[in-house]
Amino acid sequence: MLKEFSDELECVAGLSVYSIWKNINKNDNEDLITEEGITNLIDFFEFAISKNVIVEYDEKKELPIFSEDSPRVVAERIFCDIWKKNPGIPQVNPTDSDDFIAYLVYKTGWATLVHGTAIVPPQI
Known part of the structure; x- marks a missing residue:
């Protein structure tokens, strides 16, 4: 899985969570x-955060959040609303749910740090 994750890091800037999910x-x-x-x-x-590619992001302030929490805690915080916003998600084949796809397409709270010089929120 690490190889797949590493490959995905190369093209993650600007993607939606839905695109990442599919990949x-x-x-x-x-x-x-x-x-x-x-x-x-x-x-x-978690992997992307540990590699300094994805950061938590406050879209209202348009600023990255550097909380000093572990990458796992940050990743879980980004997706802490996934079950609440998708109460009827099927147990198998979640992308059969239009609500789940919409959640993935419009999910914010994160951004990509590109070469340490630019912040790119997901393009929605």
Whole structure:
């Protein structure tokens, strides 16, 4: 999985969470167990945060958030609303739910740090 995660880091700037979801779960699109897919997504964000590619981001202030929390805590905080905003998400094949896809497409609270010199929020 680390190889797939490393490959995804190369093109993550400006992507939506939905695009990232599709890229990191591409081998599991059929009969993907929702909880495993979400764990995989959070694992990817943890990895990307630890590599200084993704940062937590306050879109209202248009500023990155450097909390000094562990990458796992930050990744979990970014997606802390996933179950609340998707109460009817199916246990298998979550992208069968239009609400879940909308959540992934419009998810904010993070941005990409490009070569340490630019912040790129997801393009929505």
